[in-house]
Each structure stands twice: as structure tokens, then as C-alpha cells.
Amino acid sequence: MTTNYRxxxxxxxxxxxxxxxxxxxxPLKFQFRPQFSWTNNNSSTQRVGQFSNTNxxxxxxxxxxxxxxxxxxxxxxNNMSDDDKTxxxxxxxxxxxxxxxxxxxxxxxxxxQEGKERxxxxxxxxxxQSVDKADAVIIIPxxxxxxxxxxxxxxxxxxxxxQFRPPxxxxxxxxxxxxxxxxxxxxSAALRELKExxxxxxxTATVMPTxxxxxxxxxxxxxxxxxxxxxxxxxxxxxDNVNPQAQPDAGEHITVRRVSLKDGFQTMLDEESSPxxxxxxxxxxxGLEIGKKINKMxx
Amino acid sequence: MTTNYRxxxxxxxxxxxxxxxxxxxxPLKFQFRPQFSWTNNNSSTQRVGQFSNTNxxxxxxxxxxxxxxxxxxxxxxNNMSDDDKTxxxxxxxxxxxxxxxxxxxxxxxxxxQEGKERxxxxxxxxxxQSVDKADAVIIIPxxxxxxxxxxxxxxxxxxxxxQFRPPxxxxxxxxxxxxxxxxxxxxSAALRELKExxxxxxxTATVMPTxxxxxxxxxxxxxxxxxxxxxxxxxxxxxDNVNPQAQPDAGEHITVRRVSLKDGFQTMLDEESSPxxxxxxxxxxxGLEIGKKINKMxx
Numbered sequence: 149m150t151t152n153y154r155x156x157x158x159x160x161x162x163x164x165x166x167x168x169x170x171x172x173x174x175p176l177k178f179q180f181r182p183q184f185s186w187t188n189n190n191s192s193t194q195r196v197g198q199f200s201n202t203n204x205x206x207x208x209x210x211x212x213x214x215x216x217x218x219x220x221x222x223x224x225x226n227n228m229s230d231d232d233k234t235x236x237x238x239x240x241x242x243x244x245x246x247x248x249x250x251x252x253x254x255x256x257x258x259x260x261q262e263g264k265e266r267x268x269x270x271x272x273x274x275x276x277q278s279v280d281k282a283d284a285v286i287i288i289p290x291x292x293x294x295x296x297x298x299x300x301x302x303x304x305x306x307x308x309x310x311q312f313r314p315p316x317x318x319x320x321x322x323x324x325x326x327x328x329x330x331x332x333x334x335x336s337a338a339l340r341e342l343k344e345x346x347x348x349x350x351x352t353a354t355v356m357p358t359x360x361x362x363x364x365x366x367x368x369x370x371x372x373x374x375x376x377x378x379x380x381x382x383x384x385x386x387x388d389n390v391n392p393q394a395q396p397d398a399g400e401h402i403t404v405r406r407v408s409l410k411d412g413f414q415t416m417l418d419e420e421s422s423p424x425x426x427x428x429x430x431x432x433x434x435g436l437e438i439g440k441k442i443n444k445m446x447x
Numbered sequence: 448m449t450t451n452y453r454x455x456x457x458x459x460x461x462x463x464x465x466x467x468x469x470x471x472x473x474p475l476k477f478q479f480r481p482q483f484s485w486t487n488n489n490s491s492t493q494r495v496g497q498f499s500n501t502n503x504x505x506x507x508x509x510x511x512x513x514x515x516x517x518x519x520x521x522x523x524x525n526n527m528s529d530d531d532k533t534x535x536x537x538x539x540x541x542x543x544x545x546x547x548x549x550x551x552x553x554x555x556x557x558x559x560q561e562g563k564e565r566x567x568x569x570x571x572x573x574x575x576q577s578v579d580k581a582d583a584v585i586i587i588p589x590x591x592x593x594x595x596x597x598x599x600x601x602x603x604x605x606x607x608x609x610q611f612r613p614p615x616x617x618x619x620x621x622x623x624x625x626x627x628x629x630x631x632x633x634x635s636a637a638l639r640e641l642k643e644x645x646x647x648x649x650x651t652a653t654v655m656p657t658x659x660x661x662x663x664x665x666x667x668x669x670x671x672x673x674x675x676x677x678x679x680x681x682x683x684x685x686x687d688n689v690n691p692q693a694q695p696d697a698g699e700h701i702t703v704r705r706v707s708l709k710d711g712f713q714t715m716l717d718e719e720s721s722p723x724x725x726x727x728x729x730x731x732x733x734g735l736e737i738g739k740k741i742n743k744m745x746x
Contacts (some may be wrong), residue, residue: 176698199561205609211458237611237613237615239613244544245545245546245547245552245668246544246545246552247527247544247545247552248552248554248568249568250554250568251568251569251669252552253544253545253546253547253551253569253570255547255551256614260611260698261700263696264698266613266698268613268614269547269548269549269550270550270613270614271550271552271570271669271670272614273669279615279616286726286730288730288733290737304741310561312536312559313664313667313668314536314538314555314557314565314567314569315555315567315569315571315664315667315668315669315670315671316578316667316671316673317578317671318665319611320664320667322667324483334549341583352644361716361717361729361733362719362723362724363718363719363723363725363729364723364724364725364726364729365612365614365615365619365723365725365726366665366666366669366725367665367666367669367670367672367725368612368614368615368621368723368725368728369612369614369668370550370570370572370614370618370665370670371570371614371666371669371670372614372615372616372673373666373669374615374723375726375731377726377729379733399559399561399563399565401559401560409741410741411736417661418660418661420661424661424662424663424664424665424667424673425661425663425664426663426664426665426667427585427663427664427674427676427726427727428729428730429663429728430660430663430676430727431585431587431676431727431728431730431731431732431733431734432730432731432733432734433734434587434660434676434678434731434734435730435731435732435733435734435738436734436735436737436738436741437738438589438708438735438738439734439735439736439737439738439739439740439741440738440739440741441738442603442708442709442735442738442739
């Protein structure tokens with residue numbers, strides 16, 4: 149029965165992940181993010197990679213196929229004295245230095261862990277809705293189709309977009325992405341942008357439980373830009389995906405690349421003749437190759 | 448003999464990649480990046496994922512263990528008319544709107560593919576040395592140690608750094624990273640930053656041929672920031688790695704996390720109790736999980 153269910157959704161076994169909750173030990177309780185459940189750690193050494201592992205019990209059994217664990221490290225590292233830990237970074241102010249229609253350059257004044265006043269320059273989008281909401285979504289399309297010889301023949305491709313990016317003065321290769329409109333969820337923004345940029349119709353409902361990531365930052369030393377990563381299932385047997393037509397905005401010139409995830413993905417990005425990749429795409433490809441080899445190691 | 452060589456370097460089989468050269472079909476020849484060997488494509492349909500595959504012949508046979516190929520797509524997508532392809536984007540000027548010690552806000556004026564004059568706001572580091580050089584390195588440490596029962600027991604951990612990032616007003620979890628100094632190679636910058644931030648001594652010489660990535664961009668809609676990704680081998684049996692001591696700069700407060708790549712990496716990043724991840728780290732973790740499952744699909 150499990151197999152039939154999987155085949156109907158065109159999902160290979162790897163979507164049925166296990167999840168668990170873990171307490172992540174950390175030295176500081178940051179006062180300006182009260183939702184953080186961090187604890188003070190007053191021991192003089194900070195153990196790296198120390199986790200407690202408890203199953204959350206909130207997911208149905210079909211998601212428990214794989215169990216997860218994180219190794220406890222044998223190394224102790226401590227970069228802070230006990231004095232450091234008694235004071236917490238706090239933000240004093242943020243002043244606009246320069247402003248255009250789309251971006252602001254700001255200087256933030258904050259007190260560091262030692263209570264010393266410091267300044268940090270950063271860029272922020274004028275469209276930013278809130279510090280607690282992601283600016284944009286990054287879409288990871290997984291194109292799948294039943295093979296003629298059953299599951300083993302499943303296609304597993306992804307879609308990349310190539311477009312001229314003025315700041316880097318050249319075309320880039322990226323996962324499809326776009327700003328989240330007001331009153332839009334990350335899921336609906338992802339499906340809308342995927343359709344506009346590539347023409348493909350996707351769904352997020354059947355890809356569980358890692359469909360939408362937490363909020364992640366793009367380049368936190370330079371900007372406050374944040375995104376959510378959305379894994380989108382694209383069924384190649386869907387009638388709208390037989391001859392997909394992109395709907396770019398006026399002035400948008402996007403070329404869609406369909407590439408296999410099974411072989412040669414990172415090598416392709418490293419080709420001199422490929423457009424410049426965005427860092428997240430490159431690291432995805434590197435993770436993919438290492439993940440494939442980890443399984444070979446285990447044999 | 449091959450096996451002995453591998454064991455001596457503590458490298459699992461997956462470092463012995465194959466490489467090949469491929470011509471990447473693209474519609475435009477961008478005039479401001481003359482090193483691009485792109486060709487004009489005058490056919491009315493742009494085939495996505497179309498590659499020719501030729502072995503480069505420049506690597507020794509020990510790197511040819513795996514062959515790579517990219518699937519030829521069955522879909523045709525064309526977002527541009529033939530008229531679009533006759534004109535190329537060109538940059539007219541870039542004006543400073545605001546400036547601090549570390550960052551500039553600029554507005555670029557350029558002509559798009561249709562010859563229409565457009566403007567684009569972006570941020571740039573005042574430390575940027577050249578548009579052809581990466582600002583920084585991102586370090587992917589691979590911690591390895593011989594297991595008691597041979598290769599199957601190999602540890603495969605990585606190192607993450609946790610630090611307060613003023614722009615996002617909270618601590619983040621990232622791969623170690625740092626700016627490349629003048630007259631420094633990406634490799635030497637990576638080894639220096641790894642030692643400073645984590646205390647671990649690494650090497651790049653034995654991790655081939657994907658040690659250093661091409662230049663990739665961080666957030667090309669917002670900034671011209673570029674980086675190179677450096678894969679660093681960390682031998683846990685090296686005497687300096689038994690009790691590593693970080694050497695942070697004054698005012699740097701970094702906590703090092705050692706985490707296993709074998710299981711649960713993405714799940715850990717999605718925990719509410721984990722610090723905010725940087726997008727590249729999250730996509731690496733997602734790629735890792737998908738890569739592990741791709742091999743299961745193939746069985």
C-alpha cells in the first residue's frame with residue numbers, strides 16, 4: 149500500500165523523511181528575539197556539536213522511515229570567557245545614510261557582547277515588510293515523471309533561470325526566485341514565480357515535511373535580506389507542463405535551463421562556459437555530490 | 448595500490464571525481480565579458496538543458512572513476528523573440544548615492560536587451576578589489592578520521608560558525624568565511640580563516656579536482672558581492688587538530704559547531720531552536736539530503 153501511494157504522487161522514497169526535535173546548546177539568550185528558547189551556558193567550556201535527541205511525536209509514521217542523529221563531538225572549543233557571557237548584544241539605533249527607490253544604505257549602532265558600542269553598515273530593501281518576514285522565496289523545482297521501467301527510471305531534473313544581473317555585470321544562473329508580495333504565503337509566492345519565470349505548474353502540497361524552510365539570510369554581513377526556500381514538485385505528466393510557456397514581466401529576459409540532478413550538476417556549474425552561478429545554487433550542487441558519495445561510503 | 452593511496456590521504460572514494468568539458472548553449476554573446484565563449488543561437492526555439500559532452504583529457508586517470516552526463520531535455524522553451532537577440536545589455540554608468548566606510552549604495556544605468564535605458568540600485572563593498580576577483584571565500588570543512596573498522600567507519604563532519612550578525616539582528620549559523628586579503632589566493636585565505644575562526648588546520652592540496660569553485664555571486668539582485676567556495680580537508684589525526692584553539696580578531700565572538708554530514712543536517716537547520724542559517728548552508732544541506740536519496744532511487 150505504501151508503494152502504491154508513493155507511485156500515485158510520483159514521489160521517490162526520499163520524500164518520506166523523519167524529523168525530530170533537538171535542543172541546540174548555545175551560550176547566549178538574545179533578548180531581542182524572545183521566541184528563541186536558548187539557555188545560558190555557564191560552564192567554562194562550550195562543547196561543540198552537543199545535542200540531545202528526542203523524537204517529536206507529532207508526525208505520522210509514514211514520515212518516520214529514516215531516523216536522524218547528530219554525532220556528539222569529541223572536541224571542546226570555547227572562544228568566550230565567562231565575563232563575555234554575562235552581557236548580550238543589543239541594537240541601539242539604525243540610521244539611513246543613502247536611499248534610492250529600492251535600497252537603503254544604513255549604519256546600525258549596537259553594543260557587542262562586551263558592552264562596547266560598535267557600528268555596522270548594511271543594505272536593506274525599501275520593500276522589506278518586517279524583520280520577521282522573508283523578503284523573497286527561492287524555489288527548488290523537482291521535475292519528476294514515471295519511467296517506462298518503473299521507479300528506477302524516474303526523471304529527477306530541476307529548473308534554473310539565466311538572466312542578466314546588472315550588479316555583477318553579467319548573466320547568472322540561479323534557482324527561480326522572487327519577492328513575496330504582501331498578504332502572500334511563501335508557498336503561493338513560489339508557485340506564482342515558478343509559473344511566471346518558467347511556465348511550469350508546480351505543487352507544494354505533496355512534498356512533505358520539508359516543503360518550506362525556516363527564514364534564512366542571504367548575506368548577513370552585508371544586508372538584512374532574508375528568504376525562504378520552497379521545494380516544489382513539478383509533475384511532468386501534468387497537461388500544463390507538456391508545453392510550458394513562461395509569463396515574464398515587461399523587461400524581464402529569462403532563459404530557462406532544465407538540468408538533471410542525477411549526474412554532473414556541480415561539474416556543469418564549474419564550466420568556464422556556464423554563466424556565473426549564485427552561491428546557494430553552487431552549494432546545493434556541492435551538497436548533492438557529497439550526499440551521493442556518502443551513500444557509497446556506507447556500503 | 449589505488450586503495451592504499453586513498454587510505455593514506457584519509458579520503459573516501461568520492462573525492463575521485465571525473466570531469467569533462469561541455470559547451471553550454473546560450474542565446475547571447477555578452478560584449479563586456481569577452482572571456483565568455485558563448486555563441487549566438489539564431490534558431491527560434493532555445494532548447495533547455497542541451498549539452499555536448501566531451502572528455503577534456505587533461506586529468507590523470509585516477510580522477511576518472513565516475514563519468515558524468517547531463518540529460519538532454521525533451522522540452523523546448525523560448526522566452527525571447529529573434530529581435531531580442533540582436534541587441535545586448537550594456538552598462539552605461541554607475542553613480543554613488545550613499546557611502547560609508549565599508550559599503551556604497553550605487554545606481555547603475557544600463558541598456559537592456561531591447562535597447563531601453565534602465566536603472567538598477569545595488570550595494571558594493573568599498574574593499575572590493577576588482578569585478579574579476581572574489582570578495583571572500585566560503586569554506587566547506589570536511590573533517591575526517593580513520594575509523595576502527597576501516598573506511599566504513601570514517602567520520603564525516605563539518606564545522607559551522609555561530610555569530611551575532613547586526614544586519615539581521617540575531618546570531619546566524621554559517622560555514623566559516625572571510626574576506627580575501629590583497630595578494631592572497633582563495634586557498635590561502637580559506638586556510639587562514641579556518642584556522643582563525645575555528646582553530647582547525649586544513650589542507651586543500653589533497654581534495655581534487657573541485658577544491659576551489661569558480662567565482663559565484665551572493666545576491667546578484669542586491670549587491671555585486673562575489674565569493675569562491677573552497678572545500679577544505681581537515682585531518683582529525685593531525686596533532687594540531689586534537690585540541691584546536693581559535694584565534695578570533697578583537698571583538699569577534701564566534702562559537703564553533705561541529706556537525707555530522709551523515710544524518711539529520713537539514714533537519715537540524717530547520718529546528719526552531721537553531722540560529723538562523725545562511726541560505727547557502729541551507730541549500731547545501733538540502734542538496735546533501737537529496738543526493739543521499741538519489742542513490743537509494745537508483746538501487
